[in-house]
Amino acid sequence: MSQFSVPWQPKQPYSYGAPARAVIALARLTADIATPLLRRFPGPILIGAIVTVCLGVWAHALVFGYVDQRLLTQPVADAAAFSYFSPSTWGLSPTLLHARLEMAGGQGAALAGLLQYLLWPVQFQIVRDGIALGALFGLFNIIPVYVIWWERKVAGRIQSRVGPMRVGGWHGWAQSFADGIKLVLKEDLVPKEADGPLFRIAPYFTIIPTLVAFMALPLGATYVFRELDVALVFILGVLGVEVVGVIVAGWASNNKWSVYGAMREACQMVSYEIPMGMALLVPVVCVGSLNLRTIAESQAGGWFDWLAFSNPFAFVAFISYFIASLASCKRAPFDLPEAESELVAGFHTEYSGFRWALFFFAEYASMFVIAALAVILFLGGWNSPLPGSWGDALGDGLAAQGFKGLLFSGPIWLMLKSIFLVYVQIWLRWTLPRIRIDQVLYACVQVLLPLTMLLLLGATLWVWASTSDVGWWAVLTTIVTIILGLIGLVFAFGFVGIAAYGFYHRRRLVGNLVIDVLPGS
Amino acid sequence: MMSIGLTEYLVVAAVLFGAGIFTMITKRNAIGILIGVELVLNSANVNLVAFDRYLERCRIDGQILALVVIVLAAAEAAIAVGICINLYKNLATVDVDTAAKLRG
Amino acid sequence: MYCRGPEGTVLTKRLTAELAPSDSIGSSRLGGLWRLCGWGLAVAAVLVLVPEVRAQQKVIIEPTRVPYQSVEAPPSPLLEVLLFYAVAGSTVFGALAVCFTKNIVRMAVWLLVTLVSVAMLYFLLAANFIAAVQLIVYAGGTLILLIFGVMLTSKSPWVKFEPSKVEVVYAAAVCGLLVAVLAFILTATIWPPAQEQLDATTVADLGRSLMTTYVVPFEVAGVLLMIVMVGAAHLARQEKQSP
Structure with missing residues (x-):
């Protein structure tokens, strides 16, 4: 005890409950097991994780397809009355599934006994949606965590440092997790003069739209939560809503730096949105669809078939879209709303803890969405640089499907290309200086806007001439x-x-x- | 009511319309009035799109009209915000009761 | 907020000077008697018009009523019903919150709730493109513009311009009556039966229609936008001419 005697009762140290202790023990155990392994085999573990995820995604599609094609060949109930919840369509019973499985053959009766219970839930749309939402949410969480870690590593390298090296062992791989735990545990401060409810709700205005954008974003020909025929416009609109959260956050903070940040964001948004939309119209004009899957599938013919390389206007449009998208994600050189050297931290000056983390999650997740959009529209989407027709000779066997998914088209290609574009965004941030707000407006309104208008006109003429x-x-x-x-x-x-x-x-x-x-x- | 039809959408639109009119009447801030106008325009749009969906004759037409209304609303908002800012520059307030110079 | 200055500055004096005479406008200019007459006229008009509308409905719609009624509306899927009531509820709640909120920025946030809910209503109505455009133009464009306007014209917090209580009561009465009458008429009308479940209107259909049948409105809207752009630029430029 201390040497001072205090007249009041000393506070008892806080004791954690059983669940918290279990979580802490689990985390320590994970770190203890993972650290030596990661120290020794970083490369194989990374590659193994990527391959496992790919195989998992592929297997999930395979199971769904199997259930649809083999087991549900006869309609379960009246197709017109099919609905999400209605009890009349609670699908095949496990026993009936067993009979179907035996009828389908090939799997063996012994396996069928287990499979009937494993496959039974998968026939319901609500279960599939649950699985898909879980996967989506996992992706949504894991992308910002690792992009933030990577950004710190890249920043370190660019500045002749090494970046985070300690947490977790190999190159500080657990740094972002540790930061996340720290941020969640921090006090959630709300300034006295702030507009409380608005201040509390503003981070959710930025993070929910990003999550919704993920729902319409296809990661592969079949890997999309809801395929929309207007997915492109939808994602643009949803990302536009994200800006409202930033502005409201800045305003509700009741801090002059925050309000400056919010006003800069409003200015910037009004100016970058139009050239961005115009540049995105170029691939739409070339393909003739707003459906992202159609646009990506029209570029399946390998490297030279990608839109950015098949049309000179799309090539320039890609570059101008990329510039406008930097402004859209508030990335340098357009990071005026949070300019650290001028506005303390801009719109999130007053935020701390979990809500601050939400802003960063939204920013990094929207960086990925923007990059994936660029990849789908201009860089061939989930198609590899090799022409997809080369894979036809392999047939349709299981192994061939997996091989084709890995080599010719599949979510892995989309992820690789988008992560590369995210890397370019990081690279630019640590290379270029921030420009002034009037320069941002000049660049967007007086340079990019006329340029993209001309590009749209040119692309239209190009398509017309191609016919x-x-x-x-x-x-x-x-x-x-x-x-x-x-x-x-x-x-x-x-x-x-x-x-x-x-x-x-x-x-x-x-x-x-x-x-x-x-x-x- | 297990069947969602035209009536339900139209009633929602009617409530939006009423709320918009109420906002326009009671707010003194010029931008508040603008928000009321946006509500009214939205209610009109809900009507148009609902007719488009439920009436055979209005197929496509309703959506086109709704698009035109959206364009008009955006244009109107741009001009009106410009006017509000000018009002503020000249009168140092956006209270619409203050802007009564023309009354003589 | 950011232009908040100490009380007694030039700005404040000017504000109070401007505001002082206008406080009494509401009550003095329009006498109570006249107002009563106006209300009486309005109520009388409603009382006359509603039976008239009902009678006309009987006259016009009665003959076609038989085929309409013979078709029983099919029950909608449960999910659609649930979604509709959730979305309609948030739309109505957002709109009412816009009415009764005093703080202008909170009004804008409630407007955002309403606009996004209306976009979801469009999705339920199978109008995907309109929904996406609603998100882009309204939620992403107009709303930002409004909040921007609020920021540029934000008043000092101690200057309040709010309507009198009487005014609010009158307005609530008028709007409540309006909504009640509309709802009454809408539920009383017999609409044609709903069609079969339709696919969403494709963007191609809309585009084709815009370029053929509706090419004139389309072009006029384009010209209008052009005029608005010039007009907005002109409004924004006024600043330089005034000293």
Whole structure:
């Protein structure tokens, strides 16, 4: 005890309840097991995790397809009366499923006894939606956690540091989890002069729209929670609602820096939204659909078929969309609303703890959504650079399906490309200085807007000319496609080459590498 | 009521309309009045889209009209906010009762 | 908030000077008798009009009533019913909250609730494109503009301009009556039977229709937007001319 005697009763130390202790013990156990393994085999574990997730996703699609095709060939009840909850359509009983399974054959009767109970729930839409929502929510959580960790690593490398190295062992892989626990445990402060209810609710206005955007965002031909025919416009609109949360947060904080941040966000939003929408119209004009699946599937023919490389206007539109999307995610050089060096922290100056974390989750998740949108619209979506028709020779067997999903098209490609674009956003943030608000408005309204208008006009004319039967037009299109595709290839290989060179010389000081070897020094 | 028909949507639209009119009457802040106008326009849009869905004759037409109304509402909001800001510059307030100079 | 200044500054004096005469406008200009006459006229009009509408309904709709009634409306799927009542409830709640909120920014937030709920109503009505446009234009554009306007014209917190209680009561009476009459007429009308479950209208259908049947409204809307753009720019430029 302390040497001072206090006249009041000393506070008893807080004792955690059984659930909290169990969670803490579980976390410690996980860390104790994972750390030595991760220290020793970081690479295999990373690759293994990716492959496991892919196989899991693939197996889930396979099970659903199996139930639909083999077991539910006869309609369960009146199809017109099919509904979500109604008891008349509570599907096949397990015994009936058993009979169907035996009829379908191939799986063996012994297995069927187990399968009938495993497969029974999967025939209901509500169960499938539950599974899908769980997966979606997991993705929604895991993406910001690792993008934040990665951003800190990239920032460290760019500034000749190493970034987080300690928490969890290998390269601080558990740093974001630790930060999350810390943020949840922190006190949730609401300033006395703030508008309490608005202040509390504003973070949810930013995070819920991002989650809703994930629901309409296809990750693969069949991996979408709800396929909308207007998915593109829907996602844009939903991300527009996100801005309201930022503005309300800034206003409700009742702090001049926050209000400045909110007003900058409002200004910026009004100016970037239009060029962004215009740039997104270019692929829509080229394909003739607002459905993201249709747009992605029209680019299945390999690298040179991707929209950014098959149409010069789409190529420029991709770049202008990317610039506008930086403003949309409040990323540097357009991070005016939260400019740390001018506005303390901008709109989230007064926030702390969990609500502050919500803002960051929303920002990083929307970075991913924006990047995935760019990939689907311009960079071939979930198709690999190899033409999909090469996979036809493999047939439709189980192994062939898995192989095709890994090599030719599948969520893994979309994830890889989107994560690359997210990486470019991070890279730009730590490379470029922040620009002034009037420069942002000038760039968006006076440069990007006329440019995207011209691009839209040009793309329309290009599509119109493509319908003509003139011989030289086909030749011209091919030449342009090849040139654009080669430019893209040069960029891709150049990037990979520089990255490989840097990895090979990773023991050298980063600054030396740039000064001595790389161009532009 | 286990069947959702035209009537239910129209009643919702009617409530929106009433709320919009109430807002327009009782608010003195010019932007508050603008918010009331937005509510009224939305109620009209709900009507149009409901007719589009439930009446054979209005197929497509209702949605087109709703699109035009949305465009008009956006335009109206832009101009009205501009006017409000000018009002504020000239009178230092957005109380609509103060802007009664033309009454003489 | 950010333009809050100490009391007694030039701004405050000017505000109070401007506001002082206008406090009495509501009661003095329009005498109580005249107001009573107006109300009497309004009530009389409603009392006359409602039976008239009912009679006309009987006259016009009665002949076609038989085929309509013979078709029993099919029960909607349970999910649709639940969703409708949830969304309609949030729409109505948001709209009423807009009415009764005093703080202008909170009004805008409730308006956001209403607008998003209305977008969900459009989804339930199988009008996906309108719903998405509602989200983009209203929730993303107009609402931001409104909040922006609020920020630029935010008043000092001690200057309150609120209507008198009497005014609120009158307004509530008028609007309540309006909604009641509308609801009465709407529920009393016999609408044609609902169609079969329809697929959502495709964007292609809408686009084709905009480019053929409705090309004139489409172009006029475009011209209107152009005019509005010029007008808004002009309004914004006024600042430079005034000293």
